[in-house]
Amino acid sequence: MNELQDIWVYLSASPLLSLLVTLAAFILSSWINKRAGGTPFLHPVIVAIAFVISFLLLADIEYQDYFEGAQFIHFLLGPATVALAVPLFDHLERVRQMLVPLLVACVTGIVTAALSTIGLVLLLGGSRETLLSLTPKSVTSPIAMGIAEKIGGYASLTAGLVLITGAIGCVLAPWIFQRLRIQDQSIQGFTMGLAAHGFGTAYCFSSIGAMAGAFAGLAMGLTGMLSAFILPLLVKILGI
């Protein structure tokens, strides 16, 4: 029994366990999602996060210790963001044709996302920390975390809220596109990348098509870059 405990102490401190749990949770949640007919209500990322949190609470492992190991997966977000240049390049001609509308829509979308969030939280009486952590919710997580820190929110809370926003976007988007009768892949992709960042992009690649994915990736990068300038300014102007 003592030996088992020693092994457990060793395992819970090594990256092996974090990596294994993360991968197993993701494979299991993808399988569940497929079984449920691919419904975005059981988004594999959200379900996997729930599994991992449950496991960590049951096994009494701190988040910091888990992240020690899981950071190897987290790190790949960097090269994955760089990799978005490839689908973008493939659809460059189409992006060129639509450049001005895309830029206008992007700024409109960023301001809409921020103002509607700020207005709702103020109206409903949420705390200032909640407000400032929520404001960058549509921005891809590495950029959102930087913005949250800059304007006075909690970066790690923002990271989580960004993910939930992404999942909500994937649930709402197909319904909204149907309502507005929007069938163009490039518009669907750009809208999802703007409002639901990486989640929207992943959803576009897996459920709509490569063209939608390319536009989603473009929207995600553009929204991130512009938000880094616009959001701190907006918060300052509104005097929050």
Added chain:
Amino acid sequence: MLIGLLVLLACQLLGELIGRALALPVPSPVLGMLLLLIALIFYGKVPDGVRQASEGILSYLALLFVPAGVGLMVHYPLIAADWWVIAIALVVSTGITLAVTAWVLNKLHQGGANHE
């Protein structure tokens, strides 16, 4: 494949260096994406290795968000206090953002030549 991975990492590193040197608020991977895009435009096509590495890593994009998302567990008290404000703000604001963006882009794009 390995060369492709090397290219991705090199672009990210270059992005990091440029971002720090110019003190830009934009994260280094986004700058790396821009650098790779510019390089591809000059090269004229996507080298096989770069395509393999990119498509490989992008097909697992969703998995990469899990470690950061698990960080929600650290903020349980704040979420518990404000959970319904957060829930309503997230759903309503995301819906409004999707609708406004799609509508604006659709209106602007209808002026363009090739509508599907």
